[in-house]
């Protein structure tokens with residue numbers, strides 16, 4: 001007994017603590033199980049059609065979802081939410097249709113969160129829910145809403161929309177429970193990413209389902225569904241839902257509930273939307289649009305156009321004419337980062353005009369848009385409904401105007417009537433009409449790049465009309481193309497060539513199919529050409545691509561590569577450039593012998609073999625002399641890297657010893673100056689390093705562990721505007737947009753930070769610094785242009801360049 005004494009004492013000391021914590025854990029687990037069981041029973045007993053379901057509070061939701069909804073200020077259910085959520089909670093497949101802006105996003109996100117919660121989903125269970133969107137913009141928006149209402153859940157969630165390296169995304173996919181994606185990119189991952197599959201998927205959502213089931217996405221969606229288990233729940237939502245039996249079969253829906261919140265409504269569009277159309281001949285369209293913008297300078301406007309080229313031309317030319325309202329433009333050919341930034345800027349703007357293609361026609365929820373202008377007739381009534389739906393969202397009011405060419409009026413009105421769209425004709429006030437043809441002409445004359453865009457816009461517009469399948473609306477033969485070209489300010493009508501007997505539908509979808517198969521959705525842009533096979537890109541290629549950021553680039557590219565980006569267009573319609581006399585001579589001469597200048601040498605191209613050489617820069621280099629490095633002085637004169645001064649010149653400058661002393665003095669001064677700069681730089685670097693370390697530390701503390709995996713906050717912050725923001729994130733650990741302000745307020749206790757440095761500040765220290773800088777520059781003979789803000793657009797850069805040219 002005595003021997004056993006101490007052992008038992010240890011056992012007595014350790015055992016109660018251990019059993020206490022195990023006990024509390026068991027109790028907690030039991031409570032969760034009981035709560036879950038209660039929730040399941042309430043859902044079983046729930047009457048999905050009960051009129052008493054008015055608020056989110058009336059629904060059997062778990063505490064995490066309920067509090068997330070409350071914190072996001074969602075209280076009262078909208079019609080579609082009241083109709084769809086109870087049925088979805090009960091596990092039904094849903095085909096949901098409701099007007100634009102009526103709250104369909106929550107109608108599927110709430111069931112998604114609830115489903116995974118009730119299944120007690122953890123990181124180890126893999127992908128539980130997949131939400132598919134037709135465009136990147138819409139996917140980002142859905143993800144944002146998911147973050148808001150899912151903030152108290154521990155699921156991990158990610159955004160898979162392309163624009164990032166596949167490998168980077170792939171690394172985190174395995175850990176994701178909920179993914180919001182575009183079809184092509186998702187398919188790519190399911191096909192290629194090792195260790196990632198959808199075998200366990202519980203719920204699949206298709207937002208803008210009719211679009212996703214459409215021809216352009218057909219093969220991607222079918223292949224994607226092949227990767228998913230048939231036992232899943234499926235929810236389809238759209239403002240314009242089709243009940244095509246074939247679609248339902250493709251998705252293996254099981255006895256789907258058709259939920260239509262506004263089926264009995266007299267109109268397919270929101271009641272608080274005022275809809276008008278004007279009949280305007282194609283050649284007067286830009287005048288009318290300009291007049292409209294000039295009279296609505298303090299409104300928030302979206303102008304829909306049929307192609308990215310139209311968007312670019314109108315944006316660039318109107319920008320030069322300075323309408324007095326901020327202009328933005330958005331189309332599927334822009335880089336992902338630019339698209340996100342423009343979307344963010346327009347969402348935040350109080351007023352401004354966004355020229356856009358149908359890339360933002362569906363689902364995108366820009367707040368407080370006053371007007372939707374459809375300057376180009378949409379391809380069908382459904383597209384019309386989605387476009388106008390960007391205004392008058394939820395309970396707000398909005399106005400929409402459709403521009404119709406006289407040839408389109410009768411046919412399109414018939415289509416709208418059929419879809420229950422109430423629209424009335426209005427006329428533009430005479431005193432608001434103004435021709436801008438002269439201005440456009442002079443812009444085209446002054447800037448070849450804009451003229452080039454105009455030609456492209458002309459071609460893409462005529463092409464899109466020609467390709468439209470609804471010939472009762474789009475009558476290509478009745479368009480006055482000469483007048484249209486003149487109205488764009490073009491010096492002549494671009495000649496176009498038709499390819500007869502083409503399968504129009506196939507051509508129209510070619511670009512989308514190609515984009516999807518390469519995994520990067522073009523997102524509704526009708527003018528995106530088929531993607532080319534991956535080729536090795538040289539530094540030179542990258543340079544021309546970089547130029548592609550501005551309006552001049554495609555012009556340059558055209559010069560360099562002649563139509564590389566227009567492959568699709570050239571298949572069908574293209575400019576037949578009439579060669580000038582000089583060019584004809586050149587062309588004739590080209591048959592005989594060509595002379596290519598390589599540095600100081602001339603290379604005669606007189607055979608096919610030599611001509612082939614021109615396609616390889618590497619091979620051409622062999623014909624050039626070895627390069628020598630030159631340095632340029634301030635006047636732009638080239639010098640050898642080391643130039644020895646002649647003895648005569650040297651002795652003219654004074655005795656050698658004196659010159660040596662002078663030289664040492666000058667160098668010492670330079671070193672001292674450089675020393676100060678170096679010290680400042682080193683200090684700044686140390687500070688940055690410290691800040692980074694702190695941020696990392698904070699990030700690790702804030703990062704939430706889900707199933708034992710800790711993801712540093714720095715990697716998760718999708719709000720960051722950095723280009724390499726991480727689209728994959730844990731729901732719970734992300735800061736909410738509205739919480740950001742709170743955090744900023746909390747920081748008020750900290751000592752006041754030094755005012756952020758603008759380009760030029762005027763406190764005395766900075767003045768002194770500026771003065772020193774000025775003197776230094778003066779000494780070196782460099783010109784300094786002072787600007788009150790950083791140049792962030794072409795106009796700013798032009799102003800800066802003009803300043804530099806003036807002397």
Ligand SMILES: Nc1ncnc2c1ncn2[C@@H]1O[C@H](COP(=O)(O)OP(=O)(O)OP(=O)(O)O)[C@@H](O)[C@H]1O
Nearest residue numbers: 076077078100101102103104105239363365389394
């Ligand atoms: N229950 C609610 N209470 C208050 N606001 C809501 C509610 N549900 C949705 N909203 C708001 O209504 C707006 C439109 O919602 P949402 O984007 O889901 O519409 P939608 O039906 O998907 O539109 P679209 O057909 O254009 O995609 C959003 O700004 C959203 O925040």
